[in-house]
Amino acid sequence: MSSPTPMWWWAQVTTTRTREAAKTCCAAAYGSDIAALLLGDSYHPGGLSLTRRLATQLGLPRDAHVLDVASGPGATAMMLAGEFGLRVAGLDLSAANVALAQGRADAQGQADRVSFAVGDAELLPYPDAAFDAVVIECALCTFPNKPAAAAETARVLRNGGRLGLTDVLGDADRLPAELTTLAAHIACIAGARPMHTYADLVDAAGLRTTRTERHDAALARMIDQIEARLELVRLTARAQAEALGLDLDRAKQALAAARAAVADGVIGYGLLVADKP
Amino acid sequence: MSVEQRTGNPSMTKRERDEVFVEYTKSICPLCKVVVDAQVNIRDGRVYLRKRCRDHGEFEALVYGDAQMYLDSARFNKPGTIPLTFQTEVRDGCPSDCGLCPEHKQHACLGIIEVNTNCNLDCPVCFADSGHHPDGYAITVGQCAAMLDAFVASEGEAEVVMFSGGEPTIHKHILTFVDLAQARPIRSVTLNTNGIRLASDTAFVMALGERNRPGRTVNVYLQFDGFDERTHREIRGRDLRAIKERALDNCAAAGLTVTLVAAVERGLNDHEVGAVVEYGLAHPAVRGVAFQPVTHSGRHLQFDPLTRLTNSDVIHQLAEQRPGWFEPGDFFPVPCCFPTCRSVTYLLSEGTPGEPGFGVVPIPRLLDVEDYLDYVSNRVVPDDAIREALEKLWSASAFMGTDTTTTRLDTATKRLTVAAEALECADACGVNLPEAIADLNDRAFMIVIQDFQDPYTLNVKQLMKCCVEEITPDGRLIPFCAYNSVGYREQVREQMSGVPVTDVVPNARPLQPVLVDSPYGSKNARSDLGNGHVPADQTNVGKRVR
Numbered sequence: 001m002s003s004p005t006p007m008w009w010w011a012q013v014t015t016t017r018t019r020e021a022a023k024t025c026c027a028a029a030y031g032s033d034i035a036a037l038l039l040g041d042s043y044h045p046g047g048l049s050l051t052r053r054l055a056t057q058l059g060l061p062r063d064a065h066v067l068d069v070a071s072g073p074g075a076t077a078m079m080l081a082g083e084f085g086l087r088v089a090g091l092d093l094s095a096a097n098v099a100l101a102q103g104r105a106d107a108q109g110q111a112d113r114v115s116f117a118v119g120d121a122e123l124l125p126y127p128d129a130a131f132d133a134v135v136i137e138c139a140l141c142t143f144p145n146k147p148a149a150a151a152e153t154a155r156v157l158r159n160g161g162r163l164g165l166t167d168v169l170g171d172a173d174r175l176p177a178e179l180t181t182l183a184a185h186i187a188c189i190a191g192a193r194p195m196h197t198y199a200d201l202v203d204a205a206g207l208r209t210t211r212t213e214r215h216d217a218a219l220a221r222m223i224d225q226i227e228a229r230l231e232l233v234r235l236t237a238r239a240q241a242e243a244l245g246l247d248l249d250r251a252k253q254a255l256a257a258a259r260a261a262v263a264d265g266v267i268g269y270g271l272l273v274a275d276k277p
Numbered sequence: 278m279s280v281e282q283r284t285g286n287p288s289m290t291k292r293e294r295d296e297v298f299v300e301y302t303k304s305i306c307p308l309c310k311v312v313v314d315a316q317v318n319i320r321d322g323r324v325y326l327r328k329r330c331r332d333h334g335e336f337e338a339l340v341y342g343d344a345q346m347y348l349d350s351a352r353f354n355k356p357g358t359i360p361l362t363f364q365t366e367v368r369d370g371c372p373s374d375c376g377l378c379p380e381h382k383q384h385a386c387l388g389i390i391e392v393n394t395n396c397n398l399d400c401p402v403c404f405a406d407s408g409h410h411p412d413g414y415a416i417t418v419g420q421c422a423a424m425l426d427a428f429v430a431s432e433g434e435a436e437v438v439m440f441s442g443g444e445p446t447i448h449k450h451i452l453t454f455v456d457l458a459q460a461r462p463i464r465s466v467t468l469n470t471n472g473i474r475l476a477s478d479t480a481f482v483m484a485l486g487e488r489n490r491p492g493r494t495v496n497v498y499l500q501f502d503g504f505d506e507r508t509h510r511e512i513r514g515r516d517l518r519a520i521k522e523r524a525l526d527n528c529a530a531a532g533l534t535v536t537l538v539a540a541v542e543r544g545l546n547d548h549e550v551g552a553v554v555e556y557g558l559a560h561p562a563v564r565g566v567a568f569q570p571v572t573h574s575g576r577h578l579q580f581d582p583l584t585r586l587t588n589s590d591v592i593h594q595l596a597e598q599r600p601g602w603f604e605p606g607d608f609f610p611v612p613c614c615f616p617t618c619r620s621v622t623y624l625l626s627e628g629t630p631g632e633p634g635f636g637v638v639p640i641p642r643l644l645d646v647e648d649y650l651d652y653v654s655n656r657v658v659p660d661d662a663i664r665e666a667l668e669k670l671w672s673a674s675a676f677m678g679t680d681t682t683t684t685r686l687d688t689a690t691k692r693l694t695v696a697a698e699a700l701e702c703a704d705a706c707g708v709n710l711p712e713a714i715a716d717l718n719d720r721a722f723m724i725v726i727q728d729f730q731d732p733y734t735l736n737v738k739q740l741m742k743c744c745v746e747e748i749t750p751d752g753r754l755i756p757f758c759a760y761n762s763v764g765y766r767e768q769v770r771e772q773m774s775g776v777p778v779t780d781v782v783p784n785a786r787p788l789q790p791v792l793v794d795s796p797y798g799s800k801n802a803r804s805d806l807g808n809g810h811v812p813a814d815q816t817n818v819g820k821r822v823r
Contacts, residue, residue, distance in 0.1 A: 047647070048648045049651075049654065079657050079659075082657030083655075221606075225643070228638045232638050235627035235638070236627070
């Protein structure tokens with residue numbers, strides 16, 4: 001749950017290993033060149049412009065205190081501090097990501113506003129009502145226990161605080177055949193939910209959803225980006241990649257199916273804002 | 278209740294305008310070159326500039342074929358850099374004070390020195406109106422040195438100087454000019470040529486190759502319009518296909534990097550843009566292509582200003598002709614000049630087009646260019662080194678074969694993998710991609726699309742931020758499109774040759790009844806219409822309402 005979702009997705013769809021073996025490889029893939037290259041530095045659909053839109057909708061005054069759950073290499077946290085003047089705590093399951101993000105915050109002179117810690121979204125290491133806002137970008141779909149993560153989010157928000165969420169949307173019943181078969185292996189798509197399910201999830205945790213938006217084009221663009229990176233692997237390191245069990249043809253087919261699913265509205269990307277009453 | 282019902286008289290019904298008004302600016306009358314007010318409107322998804330001259334009536338031209346792209350480009354606009362010196366004063370206002378005047382918004386990314394008016398071709402299309410003329414001019418070694426000094430005085434350390442003409446390779450001192458540039462703090466020399474001498478004179482090509490060295494590179498900007506014989510005959514007046522090929526092979530042998538430069542006219546060779554890129558990717562000397570919609574300044578074929586080719590049209594054509602390679606979103610506006618003037622993308626490629634294993638990846642799909650080059654929304658960028666690299670790559674001073682462009686490409690692609698190096702289990706899945714990409718970087722390929730303004734499309738807003746300047750023998754730096762459209766070219770030619778030169782008027786369809794031939798193949802307005810060299814400003818009439 002530490003990294004942007006599609007890393008799971010890519011690592012899983014492109015290998016021909018068994019599910020358990022793939023899981024192990026995937027964990028390693030978080031830190032590997034190849035996954036970082038394919039997914040870029042701090043990629044999530046919509047990039048910084050969607051993060052900016054999300055931050056604007058949080059409507060926070062300067063110096064408000066924000067938690068960024070699954071903060072990855074820290075690009076979002078740095079932007080929230082630099083552009084919006086917020087104080088940001090970033091939490092990530094990967095010690096490597098935390099070290100990288102903290103190093104960047106130090107280098108950019110943001111260490112007084114931004115700090116990063118290792119921790120689990122389902123067991124947040126913060127006291128009750130510690131934050132004015134919580135941001136979760138492209139991560140909730142990968143959390144095994146989503147109600148627990150939602151409940152923890154609600155707990156650390158102060159009364160009147162706000163959750164800003166973006167995530168992959170998916171309707172399991174409408175997935176095309178190629179993606180249904182793969183869904184069991186693809187954490188991202190298997191874990192994705194329709195917008196109303198995310199709304200129900202956060203509402204059940206005691207929050208109140210006030211706004212939802214669809215940003216499917218952002219997911220389509222991300223598929224193009226992943227495909228470009230896959231092409232780069234094919235051009236530069238095909239033999240090594242295939243020796244590692246990468247099936248380039250299968251990956252291409254999966255990307256094509258995903259692109260079609262976005263066009264049909266079966267999968268997409270959503271933005272949700274919820275308040276703690 | 279509808280308006281008709283209220284008035285009861287359909288003839289009195291108010292109507293909607295058929296266009297969206299988006300800008301008010303200044304331009305010139307294409308006939309008399311007087312400065313006039315102008316407006317920019319969006320109609321049917323396209324962008325038009327319209328203006329009215331008190332004496333010659335209304336003129337309208339297409340300036341951008343895709344209105345959405347035009348509007349989206351606005352945020353790719355970088356704050357300008359102030360040059361070290363200005364050569365003129367503000368007196369009459371833009372575009373009458375060139376230049377550069379202190380109101381100019383940007384320094385010179387690229388300086389152009391036209392070394393002569395003579396050419397070994399008489400192309401039907403030539404914005405410089407060059408050819409086999411007995412009454413042209415060629416600059417002296419002393420003049421060239423003074424022009425380079427003016428450039429350096431303005432820039433301090435200059436990125437690129439381009440020698441152009443005329444045909445610069447037929448100037449007897451061209452190699453001396455290259456040496457003069459290399460003896461100054463100018464990082465790179467680009468030679469803008471038709472390739473005829475490069476094809477036949479291998480000693481000359483080798484002499485250029487010897488001058489191409491780290492820190493002081495020399496590269497070639499080769500006219501290359503397409504592959505159909507008709508393309509060559511209509512644009513160049515001769516079938517130059519074999520000559521172009523020999524020129525390229527000679528450049529490859531001498532280690533010179535070449536950018537192919539295609540003048541593109543709608544309905545003539547716009548179907549060949551994809552093929553030109555493909556050819557360039559396959560040739561060892563070629564590292565980039567620049568597409569320039571034919572500039573309707575100087576000499577050109579008759580054209581319709583309302584259906585002329587624009588940057589977005591070329592981008593859409595490329596995406597349509599090579600759908601597996603490009604989509605329109607791969608191209609980004611260049612923020613150092615006005616963003617509607619120039620768009621650029623870079624490709625990483627491997628192999629030869631048409632052969633197995635070939636592939637291209639546009640660099641903008643590997644990193645979010647807008648996160649770095651959108652100067653309106655972004656106040657914090659994720660990585661300053663990437664922004665610095667992308668600024669140099671998305672610039673009018675970026676040329677393949679220059680040190681600056683090479684190192685910045687290296688930075689941009691290396692940074693793609695920097696996160697991976699920092700992570701703890703870097704070898705767990707064990708593919709060393711940074712290394713592989715470094716190899717690929719040697720085949721990075723640049724595509725530029727640049728629409729120069731003409732007397733029809735001229736928009737002072739764009740001119741004021743132009744970063745491509747013509748260096749004149751009297752030491753001015755004049756924005757390229759002002760030089761070609763407003764009357765400065767005619768002024769300089771007259772001063773240098775001592776022969777009177779009348780103002781050139783576009784060979785536009787609506788102007789046909791008032792056009793006459795100029796001595797150089799371009800068009801002038803009939804003398805009874807009258808025009809002067811220094812454009813008077815019709816926009817500031819100096820009157821009060823009462």
